Amino acid sequence: MHAAVVHSFDTPPRYDTTDTPTPHGAHEVLVDVLAAALHPRVRSAADGTHYTSDGTLPLVPGIDGVGRTPDGELLYFVAPDDHGTMAEQAVVDRRRAVTLPADTDPDGVTALAAAMNPAMSSWVALRRRVTLAPGARVLVLGATGSAGRLAVQIARHLGAGHVVAAGRDPERLALLPELGADETVSLQGDPAQAAERLAATTAPDADVVLDYLWGPVTERALPALLTARTDRARPLAWIQIGSMAGLELTLPSQYLRAANLQLMGSGQGSVSTAGILAELPPLAERITSGAFAVDPVAVPLSKVEQAWTAATTPGRRIVLTPGE
Structure with missing residues (x-):
């Protein structure tokens, strides 16, 4: 599959091919990724400066996203520790995911991807x-x-x-x-x-x-x-x-x-994983209902290198979406 791949902590990820991840266990499913946002937390993982980085390369960045299962279910999900989300497909652990209304429009999908992490x-x-x-x-x-x-x-x-x-x-x-x-x-x-x-x-x-x-x-x-x-x-x-x-x-x-x-x-460790996950459904509902002002900029995954260094206007966040 195609993905954004980090080969060096000194350069932006590039659009490349990598192995498609494989689900393991009853809770995991492979989804088609519809949107994955370029958060500061994603940047720090991609340049090796985040406190959770172990220095392993290559890697696919991305810590969350919105994807669709083979059965058509729409999910917002937090990535597992060993697979990023800036790819055509990603593994989702359903215990780290929220089911979204099936009729959520593309604008709602990009808004959710842009806003959930920040x-x-x-x-x-x-x-x-x-x-x-x-x-x-x-x-x-x-x-x-x-x-x-x-x-x-x-x-x-x-x-x-x-x-x-x-x-x-x-x-x-x-x-x-x-x-x-x-x-x-x-x-x-x-x-x-x-x-x-x-x-x-x-x-x-x-x-x-x-x-x-x-x-x-x-x-x-x-x-x-x-x-x-x-x-x-x-x-x-x-x-x-x-x-x-x-x-x-x-x-x-x-x-x-x-x-x-x-x-x-407040962050990973000071709040339990279960505690963080419990907050995902009510926050997702507020975002999709329009409770907060969100201004995403959709960019094709193939343009990840340009997106990495692109300037954005105040309040906007880049979201990588499928396509060339």
Whole structure:
């Protein structure tokens, strides 16, 4: 079969042939892949930088997708650990899949492929890592990325009463008030100055922080927000989800003593596989019902090399689909 194949971590995948995977066991089925999105998580696996990468090449990238079984059943699925989804066919473990309405149109298929992975990060965090009280205040650090953009919408959808969106892309930041952000904060420039801008808003009194950035941005923002907090004894759940700004930071111990900070992560391992899978059906239903603004760009699988380096406008995500 044809697939996107990574032969080197230093170059984009190329359209190539590879062995068709074989289902094993009662729960597995081979599907025709209809859509597989190019997520940041896919890119990090393809360049070998994701923390789960074991360095094995060649590999077919892709962590999820929408496919159709030989019986015509339409599924959204999370890929098994040993097979990617950017291919003409993929193996699906039904225990990691959600059945979709059979009449879901092609636009719905691409929207689901584009949105499920980035939406899952905040959806799972707000439903599995914390209890989001009605009217809670939420800060999204890194709100101008695809996952952050959806996090703003999901926080509001799940009952947040006030959402502060902080990000570095001014064009994308300007779009967020119409998606549910009450305040926006630019994180451009020096991290210390960005932290000062955050501290001057309502962000210090957040109940939950969804952090897609980490690194120098969080290193400066966290102390600034805790210092400006009106009631430091009030719990603040800081959920580390991504590390777009850096993998590490230094946190002086005093801030853990001087505020009721609950520092945690959300992702593979911190939430059980069963817990993540349980959240797939309600999230898929919200996406297909149009609850969230999604703007996918369909590109044929054969154009994967061009898609890998293509620039997209704010809010858009590339989805690979069948065809030449």
